[in-house]
Amino acid sequence: MGDSTVETSSFRLQDAPMTRDRTAGWAYVRGYGEVFEGDGAWYLTSADAVQYAQQHPELFSSARAFDSLGSPLPLIPIAMDPPDHVGYRRVLDPMLAPRVINAMEGELRRQLGVLIDAFVERGSCDVVADFARLYPTQVFLTLFGLPLEDRDQFIEWAEFIIEHAGVAATEPNEQVAAVSGQLFGYLQQCVEAKRRSPGPDMLSRILALRGESAWSNEEILGLCFLLTLAGLDTVTAEIGFLLFHLAKDVDLRRRVVGDPALVSPLIEEVVRLEPPAPIQPRVTTTDVDVAGIEIPSGQLVNLVVAAANRDPARFSSPNTIDLDASDRGHFGFGGGIHRCLGSHLARRELRLAVEEFHRRIPDYELAEHADPEVVWPSGTLHLKELPLVFTARPKP
Amino acid sequence: MKVTIAAERCTGHGRCYNIAPVLFSDDERGFGDITGAGDVAGEHEEVARAAVAGCPEHAVVLNS
Numbered sequence: 001m002g003d004s005t006v007e008t009s010s011f012r013l014q015d016a017p018m019t020r021d022r023t024a025g026w027a028y029v030r031g032y033g034e035v036f037e038g039d040g041a042w043y044l045t046s047a048d049a050v051q052y053a054q055q056h057p058e059l060f061s062s063a064r065a066f067d068s069l070g071s072p073l074p075l076i077p078i079a080m081d082p083p084d085h086v087g088y089r090r091v092l093d094p095m096l097a098p099r100v101i102n103a104m105e106g107e108l109r110r111q112l113g114v115l116i117d118a119f120v121e122r123g124s125c126d127v128v129a130d131f132a133r134l135y136p137t138q139v140f141l142t143l144f145g146l147p148l149e150d151r152d153q154f155i156e157w158a159e160f161i162i163e164h165a166g167v168a169a170t171e172p173n174e175q176v177a178a179v180s181g182q183l184f185g186y187l188q189q190c191v192e193a194k195r196r197s198p199g200p201d202m203l204s205r206i207l208a209l210r211g212e213s214a215w216s217n218e219e220i221l222g223l224c225f226l227l228t229l230a231g232l233d234t235v236t237a238e239i240g241f242l243l244f245h246l247a248k249d250v251d252l253r254r255r256v257v258g259d260p261a262l263v264s265p266l267i268e269e270v271v272r273l274e275p276p277a278p279i280q281p282r283v284t285t286t287d288v289d290v291a292g293i294e295i296p297s298g299q300l301v302n303l304v305v306a307a308a309n310r311d312p313a314r315f316s317s318p319n320t321i322d323l324d325a326s327d328r329g330h331f332g333f334g335g336g337i338h339r340c341l342g343s344h345l346a347r348r349e350l351r352l353a354v355e356e357f358h359r360r361i362p363d364y365e366l367a368e369h370a371d372p373e374v375v376w377p378s379g380t381l382h383l384k385e386l387p388l389v390f391t392a393r394p395k396p
Numbered sequence: 397m398k399v400t401i402a403a404e405r406c407t408g409h410g411r412c413y414n415i416a417p418v419l420f421s422d423d424e425r426g427f428g429d430i431t432g433a434g435d436v437a438g439e440h441e442e443v444a445r446a447a448v449a450g451c452p453e454h455a456v457v458l459n460s
Contacts (some may be wrong), residue, residue, distance in 0.1 A: 053454070055405075090425075093408060093423050093425035093426055093427075094424050094426075095423060096426070097422065097423075097425055097426035098422050098426055099409060099422065099424065099426075264414070326424070326450075327411070327415050327446040327449050327450035327452065327454070328449055329409075329411065329449065329450055329451050329452030329454070330452060331452060333409065333452075335407065335409075335452050335453060336407060337407055338408055339407040339408060339452075343406070343409065344426050345409055345412070
């Protein structure tokens, strides 16, 4: 922990050279110090500083930190503080626990097979458009017991909201409000249908809560809205990053294809280096001292987990994938009480996606002249496209 | 050696029972539990250390 002596008035998040090289991009952000003010917010970039904020929700509040998303309903549980937050997580954690996800695994593998088999005979694909963009929404619909036919309409709404709201938005947007209204209308219909005929799904389980634990309609829609914003494009992005690194690095790919036990270590390392939610906001509740620098009360503080995940003080060889060192606790799924609610589901989705892809397409590379770029700035860091080529196989 | 989970720090990342299923299990919320009394046999010391390193909250503690 040292003094912040870097002149930070020149800092612009959008200037970080992120599009082709996140190592350079996050080094730019970290170069301004572990705690600094610039570009309209405070930034925490070291592992120690980020962890301190995550573990002190009484100092770093989430309640007003997500106002830029423009949700008319409470974003449960991400935009809540203790003690309310605790009660919601007690209800929600068991619904997304590993033992619940185990029961979904066969169905998720089946759906992955259908998606991938659709392009095996082409000998080429765009991972993002043909696969990564579709699968997480199917998983959400499956988890909530909703019809898979609604997938494309659902994706259209969610992508519009995510693209036009979030960190890049400076004021409420009428178009976003209109599309959000359509999504809420759809979700409201789903809630009513599940009230009439409940199933073994997560939405029915929430609707079945009774007495003091029962949720209001606003709470249920707020949760659905949040899962739509947080649970779909993040997994889409991460599938893209996983296959990007595998396609770029022949040795890495051969090692992982040859030993499927390495898929999970690979996921940990890629989530550490390419977290899809790289910056997580908080608002200070009082004057707070972090690493010797005082942040006043009421300030927007951005926890740069992507930079913390590359902190050389915490991680050796911080900028490279090391399958033999994947057991290093990272912040890719956040930390503290707001640890990603869907992290167990996300890890499983990613593992099954890589396994089923490799089962059908074990050898592949980037298409000629392809130089995949991420969208920047963007709330969810993701590749625009990922064109791959491979040996075509007959469709099973 | 003995392994413990500091319950006040654990937030359910689930790394311990994935890295060292011989020492930890998942509870119904997906948080980590110690299997048995937490005694670590010599052959499991390495995987116990990996679980300590893998916990993002520093909630897994190994005592000699």
